[in-house]
Amino acid sequence: MFHTIQISQAAGAMKMEESQLWSLLGQCGIQPVEDSLTLEQVWQLAQALEDRKQESQRRSQEKLERLTEQYTLLIDTCSLLHPQFPLLIEHLEPLLRGKGKALIVPSGMVAELRNLLLKKPELAERIRALLPLMVQLRQQGLLRVFGGQNEDFGDQQMLTVVTRFMTAAPLLVITQDNDLSADLLRLNQLGSVRGQKVAVSRINRYGYLSRYLTPEQRGMSSSSVSGPGPFFPSAPLVEDREERLPACQFPQTGDLVRTNQGDIRLGPALAKGGEGTIYDLEDGTVAKIYREEKRTVLRRDKLALMTSQSVSIPGVCWPRELLWDGAGNFLGYRMERARGTELQKCAFTRQALERYFPEWKKLDMVHLAVTILEKISALHRCGVLLGDINPRNILVVSPEEVWLVDCDSYQVGGYPCPVGTVRFTAPEIQHCRFSGFLRTPGNEAFAVATLLFMLMLPGKSPYAQQGGEDLGEVIREMNFPYPCGENRSDHTPAGAWRFLWSHLPRYTKENFYGTFQRGGRYSTEQTRLTVEQWLTAFRYYGKLLEENKLQDPQSGELFPDRWKITDPDDLLVYQHAVCQECGKPFDITEGEHKFYRQHDLTLPRRCPSCRNLRKLERNGLSFSA
CATH class of the missing domain: 1.10.510.10 (Transferase(Phosphotransferase) domain 1)
Known part of the structure; x- marks a missing residue:
């Protein structure tokens, strides 16, 4: 009976390269011994893969829910005929019901299906299986056919429908057709079409939706930003313009500033920095009023773009609305008020962690x-x-509550992030x-x-x-x-x-x-x-x-005081001892005892910390925790 399996054998069984399996094992936290996996590690790998699969499905379903809530969904013929379309409907059906929405099919797509049934016998079985599903969905109000009965050109009608309705609602078109996808995305660039942006997705092999990538985007790295978002794809670079806005009278605590919703009064100043002053608005939000030299055309226009889209992420202090004076001069913006202590101050030294979070363990830092x-x-x-x-x-407030501030420096659209730190x-x-x-x-x-x-x-x-x-x-x-x-x-x-x-x-x-x-x-x-x-x-x-x-x-532990032990004997205590240098108790393990005995050495009389300190001092170095 085999108790281990070679990495090469496991890779062959999984139909992947050895290097891919090594990477997978690393991501799953599995450490093979001498290029072999134990049966327990094989089970651990299978469990980890199942966990990752479930996590991926959870995220995909959450993404589908966001898309269903944000967009009106349209679908074309090639996606209707996709083998995973029934699975997509299985994932999508409860979301459509819950939000009172329906999947829109242009009428030309129905005519196109009839033509394909006659012209492409290889698709006949798939079309015959699709039609009853479409009828059922339509009877349940989950699918609607839009347009006249005489429409024959599905793609052309899709473009017409999208051009017409993108002015009224955000649209997401589901299509596997690259040419149609490119044509749809080009509508976002047309100055003659004003309205919501059009997003394009396709059905993937798991029965969920993946964002359509242009050939240029497909050539980008795997680190590419994923998912449709209000600031993707990025526009061409907006050149840095230091053109300052006209001078104005800066408000102070107690003064009124103007928003699109009306006037608000500045409360006490909470902080001052190189860019401006933060004022409490005493309603859970704050105002950032820029210094004179920071009030530029570039900054105003970038913030106008940021506030034009609602980005609601818990703990992210996204700009909500611009602030003006009574004469219409740009002053700054309003955002949610953050809490907590700067990560730099509370978690980047041992002393800081012991002061702010004395009970934390490694798990808290990982969280x-x-x-x-x-x-x-x-x-x-x-x-x-x-x-x-x-x-x-x-x-940082806790491992589960974190706030991101100074979001006005983020890179959005064609506006770059103008600052950076060497180490990052x-x-x-x-x-x-x-x-x-x-x-x-x-x-x-x-x-x-x-x-x-x-x-x-x-x-x-x-x-x-x-x-x-x-x-x-x-x-x-x-x-x-x-x-x-x-x-x-x-x-x-x-x-x-x-x-x-x-x-x-x-x-x-x-x-x-x-x-x-x-x-x-x-x-x-x-x-x-x-x-x-x-x-x-x-x-x-x-x-x-x-x-x-x-x-x-x-x-x-957050700060272990010795090397990691991999030998089980090193976890068993052979003898308790007291350090002759610092007076603190320490343990001598079974592994240490065996080592010293094999090498005919005397058991240590100093604790590991004092031994390390003496070693460093001999090398002319100082020890620092």
Whole structure:
């Protein structure tokens, strides 16, 4: 009876390359031993794949629900004949019923089906199965046929219908036809057609909807922003214009400012910064009034675009409406009031964590990472890139409550994010003028990975290493100082950082190493892990911690005080001892006892911390937690 299976055999059975299976195992947190999987690990892999499948279905159903609520849905002939159309209806039917909506079929599509029944016998069986389903849906009010009975050209009628009704309601057309998709999206660019934007999706193999990608977008990286959103696709770059607006009288606490809904009175000032002053409006919102030199045409026009679309994401302080003075001069904008402490202040040092969140464990930090990733993912689905992922602009209340502020700097449409921080800037755009180009999802993916690394090793930049070289140059060189598998490094920062790194799951270390090391699997703009991929990895990490499936108990601590233990003997206590240097108690494990006995050495008389301190002092280094 076999108790293990070789990786090569498992890959063959799953019909994938070995490298693909290794990547999959890493994402699932499974660490093979000597290129083999145990039966328990095979079961763990199957369970992880099933969990990912269910999670993917959940997200797809939530996306379908959002689309059904946001759009009027139209469908063309080729999507009606798609093999997964009945499955789409199965997913869509309760949503249509709940929202009192129907799937719209232009009448020309019905005529086209009749013609295909005569001209293409190979489709006859599929059409005969489709027609009763359409009749049933129509009787239930879930499908409506629009247009005259004499319409023969389905695509042309679809364009006519969309052009006519896009002025009244947001439309989503479901089609598998590339040419029709391109024609529909071009309607968004026509100056003669004013109204809502048209979105285009297609039925995927799972019976859900995927956004149509142009050939240019299909050539982009896997990190591309997904899902129809009010700011996607991006418009051409809006050049940075420093043209200032006419001078005006700036309001103070107690003064009235104008909105589209009427006048509001400024409350007490809450904060002052380089861009302006934040005033409490005492209704759960605040006003940001810009300084004179920050009131530019570019800023006003960008905020006008942002406030033209309702982006409602819990914890994201999106601009709600513009603010003006009595003479119509632009002053700033209104947004939801945030709470919490800056991530930079409360979670990036041990002392800060012990002050603000003394009860936190590793699981809390992983949950915090998931919460932040979920908000970034929601913005990406709207076509928004954060651009400058700055820990000072992330406020933390708890692992499950986070606020993103200073959203006016985000990249929307053709308006770039004009600012950036060296440690969060991808190698390919180091030393660039941020206001002069539009960041790509691949650029953003580097910043996301950096933030996650600094959450797992609180406050430590991925490229902060011994030697003190210029950080921007180190990032461009992509010399990642942490070891992974067979890859070693002589530049790993000394002290507790090594312990923190060693306790991360193997797949998490591989993800970070693959991202930050030149030549790594995810190290280029086109191959970096997406926010959704990181979400899957960190949700699984959280599950491992919740179910206590990590081998070493210290892996659940925020700051473990030793290397990760993989030998079971090292988890058993051989002897309790007291450190002769600091006086603190420590344990000598069975594994240590065996090692010292095999090498005819005396058992240690100092605790691990004092031993490490002496070792560092001998090397001329200081120990820092």
